[in-house]
Amino acid sequence: xxxxLEALYIDLHRHPELSFQETRTAGIVTQKxxxxxxxxxxxxxxxxxxxxxxxxxGPVVWLRADMDGLPVEERTGLAxxxxxxxxxxxxxxxxxxxxxxxxxxxxALLGALERLVATKDEWSGTVVAVxxxxxxxxxxxxxxxxxxxxxxxxxxDIVLGQHLTPLPAGTIGVRSGTQMAASDGITVTLxxxxxxxxxxxxxxxxxxxxxxxxxxxxxxVSREVDPxxxxxxxxxxxxxxxxxxxxxxxxxxxxxxxxxxxxxRARVLEKVERIVRxxxxxxxxxxxxxxVVDHSLPPTINDIDATARLTTAFDAAFGAGTVVDPGMFTGxxxxxxxAREAGVPLVYWFWGGVDPQKFADAIAGGTIERxxxxxxxxxxxxxxxxxxxxxxxxxxxxxxxxxxxx
Numbered sequence: 001x002x003x004x005l006e007a008l009y010i011d012l013h014r015h016p017e018l019s020f021q022e023t024r025t026a027g028i029v030t031q032k033x034x035x036x037x038x039x040x041x042x043x044x045x046x047x048x049x050x051x052x053x054x055x056x057x058g059p060v061v062w063l064r065a066d067m068d069g070l071p072v073e074e075r076t077g078l079a080x081x082x083x084x085x086x087x088x089x090x091x092x093x094x095x096x097x098x099x100x101x102x103x104x105x106x107x108a109l110l111g112a113l114e115r116l117v118a119t120k121d122e123w124s125g126t127v128v129a130v131x132x133x134x135x136x137x138x139x140x141x142x143x144x145x146x147x148x149x150x151x152x153x154x155x156x157d158i159v160l161g162q163h164l165t166p167l168p169a170g171t172i173g174v175r176s177g178t179q180m181a182a183s184d185g186i187t188v189t190l191x192x193x194x195x196x197x198x199x200x201x202x203x204x205x206x207x208x209x210x211x212x213x214x215x216x217x218x219x220x221v222s223r224e225v226d227p228x229x230x231x232x233x234x235x236x237x238x239x240x241x242x243x244x245x246x247x248x249x250x251x252x253x254x255x256x257x258x259x260x261x262x263x264x265r266a267r268v269l270e271k272v273e274r275i276v277r278x279x280x281x282x283x284x285x286x287x288x289x290x291x292v293v294d295h296s297l298p299p300t301i302n303d304i305d306a307t308a309r310l311t312t313a314f315d316a317a318f319g320a321g322t323v324v325d326p327g328m329f330t331g332x333x334x335x336x337x338x339a340r341e342a343g344v345p346l347v348y349w350f351w352g353g354v355d356p357q358k359f360a361d362a363i364a365g366g367t368i369e370r371x372x373x374x375x376x377x378x379x380x381x382x383x384x385x386x387x388x389x390x391x392x393x394x395x396x397x398x399x400x401x402x403x404x405x406x
Contacts, residue, residue, distance in 0.1 A: 058125025353382025
């Protein structure tokens with residue numbers, strides 16, 4: 001019986017799970033793999049799943065999909081909107097939503113595997129499918145690698161992957177070279193001296209210190225990076241204090257930094273550290289701030305020759321004009337660790353999930369930022385069709401392009 005991909009997607013969307021907690025999702029994946037007659041290993045890198053389709057001599061092609069949701073409260077109003085809750089690493093109860101399309105990624109990969117199994121007489125080689133946890137933490141790929149996925153499965157000749165994005169449904173976005181930025185997630189702890197809110201002169205206020213630091217950090221991109229270059233410095237969270245009449249002893253900032261290469265990375269990191277330390281000193285802090293890099297992701301770099309070959313294959317399959325150059329995304333991904341560790345080419349592309357007429361109207365009205373929700377938005381909601389079909393088709397076309405014809 002064929003997989004009902006729409007029902008599968010809706011079920012996954014209703015039941016998102018946080019990073020490294022994707023046990024239900026992994027269970028659904030293994031159930032579908034078993035129905036396809038495929039052997040698999042589960043619990044790879046904690047909650048990951050991997051399977052292979054050996055089919056004679058030929059190249060080894062890896063296909064990857066990520067599985068985790070985000071701590072976002074869904075506001076799409078869909079009949080199948082998520083009402084799920086989860087517990088984050090800090091022990092906080094949080095809403096959970098598939099606000100980045102990973103439910104669609106899993107659906108498309110399972111649909112592609114079903115098609116590849118059904119057409120084994122048309123190709124030869126080996127397909128390895130990786131259902132990866134914890135992409136949102138930038139940790140899942142390395143967890144699977146540390147757990148031996150590159151040794152337990154045939155090593156790739158190429159790694160392929162895709163990501164849903166707010167382009168018109170049916171459109172594919174891909175470019176040679178740097179497709180997505182490198183990034184670092186950083187936690188800064190600013191140390192003050194706590195005390196009573198009525199006696200600020202007897203304290204060193206880390207809240208004021210944090211506020212000054214946040215404002216000064218904004219000058220890195222606006223005043224210290226060449227306008228022709230790409231860099232992002234975002235302070236995504238501030239945590240300080242528990243009551244209005246208590247000046248706390250410390251404040252924590254969580255930063256997300258983005259850049260196209262290692263040279264830019266070194267420059268931005270140096271500026272962040274300089275500003276954090278200088279603002280602490282200016283506030284009279286008696287203890288140096290702590291700056292901890294929680295995770296680092298390399299840039300996602302598409303192999304030039306393989307990308308040109310795949311673009312030609314997409315044009316042939318879907319028609320000229322389907323493939324666009326979306327430019328470099330300042331978002332980041334950990335998929336490239338698989339290709340980097342294996343020493344093989346990577347091609348990573350985007351496919352659209354927005355109603356084409358709605359997208360065209362937003363472009364015409366100059367309201368794209370307001371009317372087209374992006375990844376990580378509580379309103380992110382791809383249209384089901386033709387998004388599902390195009391997601392399956394692109395993976396199949398890509399895999400067949402690098403496998404051998406039988």
